[in-house]
Amino acid sequence: MPASVLVVGGGVAGFAAVRELRRRGYAGELTLVEPQGQPYDRPPLSKEFLTGETDAHRLLFAPPAWFAEHRVRLVARRAERLELDDAAARPRVVLDDGAVLTADAVVLSPGGRPRPLAVPGGDHADVAVLRTRADAERIAARLHLGARVTVIGGGFTGAEVASAARAALAEVTLVSASAAPALTAVGPALAERLHAMHAAHGVDVVEGAVTRIDHHDADAPEADAPHRVHVALVDGTEASVAADLVVAAVGIVPDTALAEAAGLAVDGGILVDEAGRTSHPAVFAAGDAVRRRTAEGAAAAPADPARHWEPAMHGGADVAAALLGEEVPGCGAPWFWSDRHGVHVEGVGSMIPAPGGRIVDRSVRGTVVASFALDAEGRMTGAAAVDDPTAVRAARRIVDRGLLVDPERLADPDVPVRALLRG
Ligand SMILES: Cc1cc2nc3c(=O)[nH]c(=O)nc-3n(C[C@H](O)[C@H](O)[C@H](O)COP(=O)(O)OP(=O)(O)OC[C@H]3O[C@@H](n4cnc5c(N)ncnc54)[C@H](O)[C@@H]3O)c2cc1C
Numbered sequence: 001m002p003a004s005v006l007v008v009g010g011g012v013a014g015f016a017a018v019r020e021l022r023r024r025g026y027a028g029e030l031t032l033v034e035p036q037g038q039p040y041d042r043p044p045l046s047k048e049f050l051t052g053e054t055d056a057h058r059l060l061f062a063p064p065a066w067f068a069e070h071r072v073r074l075v076a077r078r079a080e081r082l083e084l085d086d087a088a089a090r091p092r093v094v095l096d097d098g099a100v101l102t103a104d105a106v107v108l109s110p111g112g113r114p115r116p117l118a119v120p121g122g123d124h125a126d127v128a129v130l131r132t133r134a135d136a137e138r139i140a141a142r143l144h145l146g147a148r149v150t151v152i153g154g155g156f157t158g159a160e161v162a163s164a165a166r167a168a169l170a171e172v173t174l175v176s177a178s179a180a181p182a183l184t185a186v187g188p189a190l191a192e193r194l195h196a197m198h199a200a201h202g203v204d205v206v207e208g209a210v211t212r213i214d215h216h217d218a219d220a221p222e223a224d225a226p227h228r229v230h231v232a233l234v235d236g237t238e239a240s241v242a243a244d245l246v247v248a249a250v251g252i253v254p255d256t257a258l259a260e261a262a263g264l265a266v267d268g269g270i271l272v273d274e275a276g277r278t279s280h281p282a283v284f285a286a287g288d289a290v291r292r293r294t295a296e297g298a299a300a301a302p303a304d305p306a307r308h309w310e311p312a313m314h315g316g317a318d319v320a321a322a323l324l325g326e327e328v329p330g331c332g333a334p335w336f337w338s339d340r341h342g343v344h345v346e347g348v349g350s351m352i353p354a355p356g357g358r359i360v361d362r363s364v365r366g367t368v369v370a371s372f373a374l375d376a377e378g379r380m381t382g383a384a385a386v387d388d389p390t391a392v393r394a395a396r397r398i399v400d401r402g403l404l405v406d407p408e409r410l411a412d413p414d415v416p417v418r419a420l421l422r423g
Contacts, residue, residue: 001324002104002282003028006093008079008258010034012041012309013287014109015061016316022070024324030071031101033093035078036132038064043309045136046157047339050143050164056133075101082106082262084280091282107319108259108270108278108285112252112307117152121213126227128247130157142245143168150174150229150243152210154181154195156338158249162203163340173204173241175231185306185336186384187351187371189361193386194345201341206241208233213246252307254289267291267299274330275322276315284323286315308336332400333382335392346392349373349382349399357381360410369413378404383417394418 005021007014010032018032032039040059048054067074081094091106114129116122128139139161143149147170151162154176165172180191198205208231216223225242233239254269265271265279269291276284279297288307292300314331321328333349353359356376361368370385372395379402383395394417398405401421409415 004103005105005107005323006031006101006103007107007109008033008093009109009111010039011109011111011287013312013316015039016313017107017286017319018072020317020320024320026324031073031075033075033077033079035076037076040133045133046130046160049136050140051167059133079258082258084262104282105323106283108283108289109287109316110255110258110289112254112288115251115253117248117250119210119212121215124215126215127213128245130161130249139247143170145169146171148225148242148244150241151247151249153249155249155251156182159340160338161247161249162198166201166203173206174198175206175208175210177209179207184352186345186347187359189368190371190384190386193368197341206231206239252288256289268303271299275328276319277322284319286319287312290315308334310335333396335396343386345386346389347384348392348396351382351384354381360407362411362413364413372410374407380405391417394421397421
């Protein structure tokens with residue numbers, strides 16, 4: 001067991017690692033390096049925090065006193081470098097003030113960064129992104145009645161920002177490259193239904209790819225808006241949208257810089273096994289920054305795994321167990337949730353049907369309320385539902401147990417999903 005553990009990154013993965021180490025009775029030295037100070041949660045940033053229904057204090061994972069009570073040293077600095085001389089030496093972490101910290105084991109949980117919008121003008125400082133509390137504060141301050149807000153990207157974050165902006169009575173345009181952007185997460189029918197909600201809630205949905213963003217000095221006489229977003233529409237024509245605020249939500253890239261520079265195996269994420277072990281015996285990793293490797297050490301499919309809160313949290317907790325030499329609990333099929341325009345979406349497992357598999361939809365009065373992915377043998381591999389967490393909870397148990405299900409009963413809204421647990 002390591003006498004000291006240093007965790008880099010205090011998002012949900014890093015905080016879960018620290019909390020779980022203490023919960024399991026770890027009595028060694030514990031340090032958490034987090035440049036933003038007190039660790040806080042991210043999902044509310046695109047929801048209640050944007051709409052003003054929650055505040056910064058309620059985002060915190062734990063009250064400030066928790067860290068002293070649990071003897072966790074919180075270092076509000078950025079880790080600049082991880083130094084690993086050889087497998088026998090203790091890892092060293094160099095901070096942005098030049099200080100050097102050493103520990104017997106290091107956990108990397110630096111999360112991800114917003115994927116850059118790779119078009120001319122896309123990297124302008126005025127193009128907002130949403131990853132941190134400061135990002136959310138910047139966006140929230142500009143959501144108000146009549147503000148022209150263009151959101152680029154129709155995935156979960158983009159959809160939530162568009163929804164929050166409408167709630168603030170802004171004039172919202174959503175640019176999406178697809179008519180069903182959440183397809184791989186919830187299946188085609190629910191993805192279409194969810195995407196259609198934008199138009200129903202007054203969002204102007206533009207289908208196409210952004211080609212350029214022009215930025216104007218607000219006082220320039222020819223400028224009708226500070227920003228103009230140019231879009232190549234799917235029908236082959238072009239459009240441009242005037243905006244007071246542009247938010248780019250086109251995905252995230254795992255933050256692998258520290259790991260890569262230290263010589264750890266990286267391929268679309270820091271490569272880890274099921275316990276969060278990297279290619280160096282004293283370094284573990286968890287959360288959005290990682291990607292699972294196969295037993296042979298190569299990156300496992302998919303190339304760009306979905307990155308969600310609960311798998312990140314379990315990843316941190318798993319690392320804690322592994323550090324103590326205890327059995328790693330794991331979390332089964334990955335689960336996520338999202339909210340938009342007053343509805344709650346949950347999903348579990350993979351909604352990309354396996355070869356020979358299929359998607360089964362469950363509808364109520366012509367509206368799809370849940371979808372399930374089955375493999376070629378009829379085993380459920382994924383599920384998603386709108387406003388029905390109970391169904392997803394039951395589906396999760398079915399997926400985790402690898403149960404065969406009857407597609408007809410699955411499609412029948414009068415059969416509770418939990419009834420299928422009994423076969
Ligand atoms: C706006 C938003 C809304 C979301 N909504 C949902 C949702 O509804 N449902 C869902 O399932 N998932 C949601 N997610 C995804 C979920 O929040 C992430 O999967 C989760 O936060 C990943 O946790 P993490 O600890 O790996 O990374 P992060 O939460 O990104 O934390 C990483 C931390 O590491 C720190 N760090 C980075 N580099 C360094 C360094 N060099 N030195 C020290 N510290 C460093 C950062 O400051 C950061 O605090 C959302 C994400 C965002 C951004």
